[in-house]
Amino acid sequence: MSDTKSPALRLNGPVLLQQLRELGEIGADPVAGGRTRVALTDDEKAGRDQLVAWMRELGLDVQIDRIGNIFGTLPCAPGARDAAGAMPRPLMMGSHIDTVINAGALDGCYGVLGGLAVARAFRDAGIVPSRPITVVAFTNEEGARFHPDMMGSLVHAGGLPLDEALDAIGTDGARLGDELVRIGYAGEMAPGTLVPHEYLELHIEQGPILEAEGLEIGVVENLQGISWQQITVQGNANHAGTTPTRLRHDAGYVAAATVAELRRIAVESGTTLATVGTMQLEPGVINVIPRKAVFTVDMRDPDEQRLTQSEARLADFLTKTAAQEGVRISTQRLARFEPVMFDAELTAAIEASAKRLGLSYKRMTSGAGHDAQMIARIAPAAMIFVPSRGGISHNPREHTDDAQLVRGAEVLLDVVARRLGAGQ
Amino acid sequence: MSDTKSPALRLNGPVLLQQLRELGEIGADPVAGGRTRVALTDDEKAGRDQLVAWMRELGLDVQIDRIGNIFGTLPCAPGARDAAGAMPRPLMMGSHIDTVINAGALDGCYGVLGGLAVARAFRDAGIVPSRPITVVAFTNEEGARFHPDMMGSLVHAGGLPLDEALDAIGTDGARLGDELVRIGYAGEMAPGTLVPHEYLELHIEQGPILEAEGLEIGVVENLQGISWQQITVQGNANHAGTTPTRLRHDAGYVAAATVAELRRIAVESGTTLATVGTMQLEPGVINVIPRKAVFTVDMRDPDEQRLTQSEARLADFLTKTAAQEGVRISTQRLARFEPVMFDAELTAAIEASAKRLGLSYKRMTSGAGHDAQMIARIAPAAMIFVPSRGGISHNPREHTDDAQLVRGAEVLLDVVARRLGAGQ
Known part of the structure; x- marks a missing residue:
C-alpha cells in the first residue's frame, strides 16, 4: 500500500x-x-x-x-x-x-x-x-x-x-x-x-x-434498534401485615418480576440489551402493598427480528404475570427505531x-x-x-x-x- | 352451659x-x-x-x-x-x-x-x-x-x-x-x-x-413479629445502549431481583409475609442504568425462628447478588419486634x-x-x-x-x- x-x-x-x-x-x-x-x-x-x-x-x-x-x-x-x-x-x-x-x-x-x-x-x-x-x-x-x-x-x-x-x-x-x-x-x-x-x-x-x-x-x-416503553401496573393497596400472599395484587412485585425477567431476556438472547431506568411505586409507604407501579423499559438489539422477539417475550411475560397476580397492565410505546x-x-x-x-x-x-x-x-x-x-x-x-x-x-x-x- | x-x-x-x-x-x-x-x-x-x-x-x-x-x-x-x-x-x-x-x-x-x-x-x-x-x-x-x-x-x-x-x-x-x-x-x-x-x-x-x-x-x-429494613444498593450509572449486560452494575436490577426473591421467601416459608412498599432509583432516567436503588422491606412472621430464617435468607441473597452484579449493598434496620x-x-x-x-x-x-x-x-x-x-x-x-x-x-x-x- x-x-x-x-x-x-x-x-x-x-x-x-x-x-x-x-x-x-x-x-x-x-x-x-x-x-x-x-x-x-x-x-x-x-x-x-x-x-x-x-x-x-x-x-x-x-x-x-x-x-x-x-x-x-x-x-x-x-x-x-x-x-x-x-x-x-x-x-x-x-x-x-x-x-x-x-x-x-x-x-x-x-x-x-x-x-x-x-x-x-x-x-x-x-x-x-x-x-x-x-x-x-x-x-x-x-x-x-x-x-x-x-x-x-x-x-x-x-x-x-x-x-x-x-x-x-x-x-x-x-x-x-x-x-x-x-x-x-x-x-x-x-x-x-x-x-x-x-x-x-x-x-x-x-x-x-x-x-x-x-x-x-x-x-x-x-x-442498534431501540424500543422504549412505559409500563403501568395497577394492583390493590393493602396492609403489608394482614394481607396473605395469595390475596395480594402487588403492583410493585409485578414491576420487579418484570425487571428480573428482562435480565433473563437479555442474557438468553445474547444480543438484546434491556434496562429499567425509572420506577415509581404508589402510595410508596413501607407497610402498604403498592397499588401502582410505573416503570420504563429500554430494549435494544442490532437485529430487528431479535428485538421484536424480545419485545414479544416481554409482552407474554406481562400478560401471564398480570393474570397470576390479578393486576392490570398497560403499555405505552415511547419510541421505536429499527x-x-x-x-x-x-x-x-x-x-x-x-x-x-x-x-x-x-x-x-x-x-x-x-x-x-x-x-x-x-x-x-x-x-x-x-x-x-x-x-x-x-x-x-x-x-x-x-x-x-x-x-x-x-x-x-x-x-x-x-x-x-x-x-x- | x-x-x-x-x-x-x-x-x-x-x-x-x-x-x-x-x-x-x-x-x-x-x-x-x-x-x-x-x-x-x-x-x-x-x-x-x-x-x-x-x-x-x-x-x-x-x-x-x-x-x-x-x-x-x-x-x-x-x-x-x-x-x-x-x-x-x-x-x-x-x-x-x-x-x-x-x-x-x-x-x-x-x-x-x-x-x-x-x-x-x-x-x-x-x-x-x-x-x-x-x-x-x-x-x-x-x-x-x-x-x-x-x-x-x-x-x-x-x-x-x-x-x-x-x-x-x-x-x-x-x-x-x-x-x-x-x-x-x-x-x-x-x-x-x-x-x-x-x-x-x-x-x-x-x-x-x-x-x-x-x-x-x-x-x-x-x-406477628415485624422486621423493617431499608436497603441501599450502590452500582454504576452507565448508558443503557452501550453497556454490555456482563459489564453492568445495575442497582435497579439488584433491587428488583430482591423483590422477586422476597416473594419466593414468602411463598416457600408459608408463614412469612414480605412487602416492598417503597423504591427509588437514581438517576431515574430511561436510558441510564440506575447507579443507586433504595427500597424498604417489611417482613412479618408469627414465629420468631421463621422470621429470623427469612431475614437470613434475604441477607444471603443480598450478599450473593452483590458479588454477582458487582454492587455494594448496605442494610439499615428500621424496626424489629419479636x-x-x-x-x-x-x-x-x-x-x-x-x-x-x-x-x-x-x-x-x-x-x-x-x-x-x-x-x-x-x-x-x-x-x-x-x-x-x-x-x-x-x-x-x-x-x-x-x-x-x-x-x-x-x-x-x-x-x-x-x-x-x-x-x-
Whole structure:
C-alpha cells in the first residue's frame, strides 16, 4: 500500500482540542461540574453563535434551516457543476452541540468540531474539494427538553413533519418554534434542502468496549434498534401485615418480576440489551402493598427480528404475570427505531483509513442513537468512534484522551480526502 | 352451659355507633375524604377533649400520664382493697385515637369507645365492678408524625425511656414533649403507674381474612413479629445502549431481583409475609442504568425462628447478588419486634364468649402491630377482631358494618363481665 495521503492535508490537532475546550466552557457549571446547553436555551444559543463564528472564520457558507440545523459549507470548484449547472451534492460531516444537563464536552461537539477540523485542513492546504464539504450541527439531538430526540436530523431526513417539530412543547412548557425565533435560529431554508452525497459522523463511543479491548478506533457498521416503553401496573393497596400472599395484587412485585425477567431476556438472547431506568411505586409507604407501579423499559438489539422477539417475550411475560397476580397492565410505546445498517462502502473506507494510519480498530455496533441513523435514510452514512474512558457519557466525567481525539479526526480527514480524491 | 350473663349488663350499641361517628367527624376532610388526627396536632387535641368529656359524663376518674396517655377509670367497691389497703389492679381496655392522614373512623377509636361502652354498661346496670375498669387511649400509636409508633403503650410498658420519647422530633420539626404541653396533655402521672391486671383490645382486623371466610369474630392469639429494613444498593450509572449486560452494575436490577426473591421467601416459608412498599432509583432516567436503588422491606412472621430464617435468607441473597452484579449493598434496620403470644387464658375466655353469643369466629394472628403487643410485656393481654371490608384500613374506605361493630363490643363486654364475676 503506497502512502496516498497528500502531505499538504494535515489535521490541526491543537486547534481542534482548543475549540472543544472553548465550546465546553459555554454553559459550564462550576459547582455541579460539566456544562448544560439544553436545546434552544440561552446557553445553547451562545454555543451556536460560537460555532457560526468559527464557520465564518474558515470562510464557510453558513445556512440555517427552518428547524434550526446549522450548515457550514466549503464550496467546491465552480467547474464541478454538472451538465444541468447544479453543484454536486456535499460530503457532509457533523453531529450536534446541544447537551443533556451537566454533560461532558465531547458528546456531539466532537463530531461537529471534527468536521470543522477537516474543512480547516482543506483551507490550510489550499485544496479546493471536488465536491462541497458541509459541516452540520443538528438541532436537539439529546431530547432533554423537547421530544423526540434526534429531532433536527429526523426532520432533515423527512421522518418528522416540520410543523409537528415546531409545535413540540418542552419540559418547561415552551414551544420549540417560538424558542427558535427567540434565540434567532429559525432559518429560512427548507429542511432537507442539502441532501448529502455521503455522511460521516465522528463520535465518542459512550460505551466501554474500545477501552476494555485497548483499541483506538471503532468502525461503526450498524446501530442498534431501540424500543422504549412505559409500563403501568395497577394492583390493590393493602396492609403489608394482614394481607396473605395469595390475596395480594402487588403492583410493585409485578414491576420487579418484570425487571428480573428482562435480565433473563437479555442474557438468553445474547444480543438484546434491556434496562429499567425509572420506577415509581404508589402510595410508596413501607407497610402498604403498592397499588401502582410505573416503570420504563429500554430494549435494544442490532437485529430487528431479535428485538421484536424480545419485545414479544416481554409482552407474554406481562400478560401471564398480570393474570397470576390479578393486576392490570398497560403499555405505552415511547419510541421505536429499527436497527440501522451503515453503508458498506463507507465503513470499508473507514477501516482502510484506520489501517493506513496504523491504528488499532474494530468493527462494532453503536449502542446509542445518533443523528447518523436518521441521515442513513437519505444518504450513505457511517460513523467513527473513539474510546470513552470507563464508558461514561452524559456526565461531567466523560473523557477521551487528547491524542485519541486527534487520531479519530485524522481518520475522518483521511476518509474524506480519499472520498474526494484529494489524498491521492 | 348455663346462661351466665347478667340480664342487667347490656351493651348500648346505638351510643357506641354514635360516638364512633362523632369522633370520626373531628379532623374530617370533606374534599379528600376520611379524617386526619395525627398525634398531638390541634385536631387530635380536639379528639382527646371529646374523649375526656365522654369519660367524665360516665363518671370515670380521668388521669393523664407524662407521655399523654389518657386513662378513665370506673372505680371498684371500696371494700375490694387488699390487706395492705391497695386497690386491685384494673382490668384495662383500650387502644388509640390518633390517626394516619385521611384515615378511617375505626382504627383505634373502636377499641377506646368499645371500652367506654363496657364501662357504660356497668354504669347503666348500676353494677360496681370487683376491680377497677380502666379505659385507655395511648399516645401516638400510628407514628405518622413521631417515631416510633406504638409509643404511648411502649413507654407505659417500660420499653422506651420517657425522656427519649419526649425528645422525639416530628416530621414537621416539632418536639413531642413541647407539643404535649402545647395541647395541654402533658400529664403528671408517671408512665406505668397503672399496671393492668389484664388488658383487652378490641380492633378492626385491617385485613381480609374474616370477611373472606365469612366470620364475625377474630380471637387474636398472637401477633406477628415485624422486621423493617431499608436497603441501599450502590452500582454504576452507565448508558443503557452501550453497556454490555456482563459489564453492568445495575442497582435497579439488584433491587428488583430482591423483590422477586422476597416473594419466593414468602411463598416457600408459608408463614412469612414480605412487602416492598417503597423504591427509588437514581438517576431515574430511561436510558441510564440506575447507579443507586433504595427500597424498604417489611417482613412479618408469627414465629420468631421463621422470621429470623427469612431475614437470613434475604441477607444471603443480598450478599450473593452483590458479588454477582458487582454492587455494594448496605442494610439499615428500621424496626424489629419479636412475635407476641397473647395470654392463653384470655384468648380462651374470648373464644368462650364468642361461642356463648352464638357468633362465628376463628383463632388468628394479628398481622398489624397494636398497643396490646406492648402491654403484653407487663400484663396478660389479648385482642378481639371484627371484619374489615376488603381488608382496607388507613384509608377513608375503611369500613365495618354497624352490626358487626356492636357484636364485637358485646363479646368484649361478655369477657369483661365474666373476668370480673359480674355476669355470673
